[in-house]
Amino acid sequence: MSFSPHMFRIAFMAAVTVISATLPLKNSWADALVVDLSNHLVAITTGFTGTDVLLFGAVQNEGDIIVTVRGPDQDMVVRRKERTVGIWVNRESATFKNVPTYYASASNRPMDIIANDNVLKDYRIGLEHQRFIATTDITEVDQKAYREALVRNMQNVGLFNQRPAKISFLSNQLFRTDIHFPANTPTGTYMINVYLIRDGRIASVKTTPLVVSKTGVSAEVYDFAHRYSALYGIIAVIIAVISGWVASVAFRKG
Amino acid sequence: MQIYLPIAEISVNIFLILGLGGGVGFLSGLFGVGGGFLITPLLIFYGIPPAVSVATAANQIVASSVSGVFAHWRRGNVDLKMGLVLLVGGIFGSTVGVWVFAWLRSLGQIDLVISLCYVIFLGIIGGMMLFEASRAIFRTRRKGGGIRRRKKHQHSYIHGLPFKMRFYRSGLYISALLPLVIGFFVGMLTALMGVGGGFVMVPAMIYLLGMPTGVVIGTSLFQIIFVTANVTFLQSIQTQTVDVALATLLLIGGVIGAQFGARFGSRLKAEHLRALLGLLVLSVCLKLLFDLVIEPSELYSIMPGNL
Numbered sequence: 412m413s414f415s416p417h418m419f420r421i422a423f424m425a426a427v428t429v430i431s432a433t434l435p436l437k438n439s440w441a442d443a444l445v446v447d448l449s450n451h452l453v454a455i456t457t458g459f460t461g462t463d464v465l466l467f468g469a470v471q472n473e474g475d476i477i478v479t480v481r482g483p484d485q486d487m488v489v490r491r492k493e494r495t496v497g498i499w500v501n502r503e504s505a506t507f508k509n510v511p512t513y514y515a516s517a518s519n520r521p522m523d524i525i526a527n528d529n530v531l532k533d534y535r536i537g538l539e540h541q542r543f544i545a546t547t548d549i550t551e552v553d554q555k556a557y558r559e560a561l562v563r564n565m566q567n568v569g570l571f572n573q574r575p576a577k578i579s580f581l582s583n584q585l586f587r588t589d590i591h592f593p594a595n596t597p598t599g600t601y602m603i604n605v606y607l608i609r610d611g612r613i614a615s616v617k618t619t620p621l622v623v624s625k626t627g628v629s630a631e632v633y634d635f636a637h638r639y640s641a642l643y644g645i646i647a648v649i650i651a652v653i654s655g656w657v658a659s660v661a662f663r664k665g
Numbered sequence: 666m667q668i669y670l671p672i673a674e675i676s677v678n679i680f681l682i683l684g685l686g687g688g689v690g691f692l693s694g695l696f697g698v699g700g701g702f703l704i705t706p707l708l709i710f711y712g713i714p715p716a717v718s719v720a721t722a723a724n725q726i727v728a729s730s731v732s733g734v735f736a737h738w739r740r741g742n743v744d745l746k747m748g749l750v751l752l753v754g755g756i757f758g759s760t761v762g763v764w765v766f767a768w769l770r771s772l773g774q775i776d777l778v779i780s781l782c783y784v785i786f787l788g789i790i791g792g793m794m795l796f797e798a799s800r801a802i803f804r805t806r807r808k809g810g811g812i813r814r815r816k817k818h819q820h821s822y823i824h825g826l827p828f829k830m831r832f833y834r835s836g837l838y839i840s841a842l843l844p845l846v847i848g849f850f851v852g853m854l855t856a857l858m859g860v861g862g863g864f865v866m867v868p869a870m871i872y873l874l875g876m877p878t879g880v881v882i883g884t885s886l887f888q889i890i891f892v893t894a895n896v897t898f899l900q901s902i903q904t905q906t907v908d909v910a911l912a913t914l915l916l917i918g919g920v921i922g923a924q925f926g927a928r929f930g931s932r933l934k935a936e937h938l939r940a941l942l943g944l945l946v947l948s949v950c951l952k953l954l955f956d957l958v959i960e961p962s963e964l965y966s967i968m969p970g971n972l
Contacts, residue, residue, distance in 0.1 A: 455669060456669065457668060457669050458667065458668065460667045461676075485969050486969065486971050487969055487970075488773065488967065488968045488969075488970055489965055489966070489967050490965065490966050490967075490968070491964055491965050492961060492964045492965070493964075497958060498777075498781075498958055499957060499958075499960065499961055499964075501773045501774060501966065504773060506971055560964075560965030560967075561967055563963070564963065564965060564966065565967070567963070594667075594675060594676035595675055595676075628671070629669050629671040629910075630671075632672070632909065633671045633672065633674075636671070636672055636901065636905050636907070637905055640901050640902045640905055641898070641901070643901050643907070644897055644898035644899070644901030644907065646909070647724050647901060647907050647912065648724070648897050648898060650909060650912075650913065651725065651728035651894075651897070651912065651916070652727060652728070652731050652890075652894075654728045654732075654913075654920070655729060655730065655731025655732040655733075656732070656735070658728070658732040659731070659733070659736070662732075663736075
């Protein structure tokens with residue numbers, strides 16, 4: 412089933428009209444917002460050193476834009492080193508649930524100017540509003556320290572962005588931003604949310620998925636190593652034995 | 666030029682890894698050592714995850730041992746029976762080692778244990794080498810120096826042990842328990858440190874077992890092949906941390922480097938070589954010790970998974 416953009420637009424406008432007619436007091440929720448990516452697939456190939464994906468879109472009426480990119484969730488263990496008999500050893504630890512493997516955000520103006528904290532909190536926009544909760548029983552103070560350490564570590568490896576990236580408006584209606592994916596980008600399905608905000612309220616949201624997957628030789632090797640690990644091990648040994656033998660023959664005289 | 670390593674899941678500079686393999690290969694050709702004890706720490710310093718470094722180094726050592734063993738085999742310098750007994754111990758030891766490795770990894774202590782093992786062993790070996798070599802350099806050389814070993818027919822506690830076996834090639838009649846235990850211990854080191862363990866095996870064979878020096882290197886290489894092969898296989902199954910792409914790059918660099926090293930080495934005096942190797946081993950040891958003792962800039966570390 413396919414809609415032409417034109418048809419879609421007509422249907423969309425009709426919906427907007429109906430909704431704004433029925434809810435005259437509320438701000439029009441479904442404000443026209445169109446978004447797309449330059450690429451819906453980030454392919455990690457053998458030569459992959461990171462890439463940028465262009466996100467672009469248009470709004471019908473002026474407003475502010477916030478973009479969030481969230482990788483698949485996973486559980487994370489955070490460990491703290493303490494000095495023990497002169498050396499630094501991992502001692503205490505905590506597990507966090509639902510930690511995104513990747514998180515980045517972007518906005519056209521500083522987020523705190525665009526919307527107040529409660530709105531950002533409700534929609535879980537920005538790193539500070541991610542609700543990853545420690546499942547380990549630890550004090551409030553520790554929880555905060557571990558949480559900050561988790562964010563800091565993820566920022567250090569480039570998987571959480573340090574500060575929101577910039578969204579630039581080309582006119583009052585067209586906007587664009589680059590989403591950066593570093594070389595160590597985890598694979599999986601990413602969710603990109605684009606929020607249109609007007610007068611401090613979310614006027615419209617668009618969600619679009621992005622798939623990060625390994626392709627080519629490196630993907631096949633990884634897949635093979637996990638699916639047929641015994642065979643992989645045997646092959647690794649055989650490769651080593653053969654190359655060792657070839658080397659000894661090749662350099663026998665030399 | 667960057668290449669994405671499929672198992673390590675990071676992008677590395679292909680020439681840097683080739684150079685690393687080449688450099689260590691050069692040194693192993695120069696000094697006649699396996700080089701696993703240098704490869705693994707250097708990979709970790711470069712940023713390869715320790716687990717991947719250890720498992721991949723084991724895979725690479727399979728190749729370097731195979732290429733080394735042929736020359737010894739042709740000259741009859743492999744005590745097959747002794748090698749097999751050591752190997753039985755080694756297979757058990759490395760299997761236990763891989764299991765301990767996985768267990769320590771889940772506890773978050775594997776990096777620490779790898780570092781500690783390196784500091785202890787490199788410290789002892791490097792210190793002894795440097796001490797012995799500098800004595801040889803500064804003192805007048807004693808006649809008929811060479812390595813002193815236990816006399817064959819001297820009786821000690823070792824001869825009281827049960828399960829005696831005759832090792833014709835080494836001219837020994839000793840308990841099989843001793844080589845089994847040595848093999849077991851070195852096998853564990855292979856799994857935990859990503860080394861062949863020749864630097865422990867060779868002195869143990871000479872001083873503890875009393876094997877003739879002529880068959881020591883060949884026999885050690887022979888059993889290292891199978892123990893490292895076992896580690897490669899088990900790590901592949903248990904932790905999926907063997908990176909064939911990384912191993913192949915190290916291998917190519919290593920083979921070429923070793924040829925140059927061997928040629929260059931023949932121009933240097935043996936005690937100078939040993940002193941240099943001692944210094945090198947000690948500096949790797951100090952760097953690792955330094956990292957353990959100095960307060961890290963980041964006290965927290967993260968790892969995917971559950972407690």
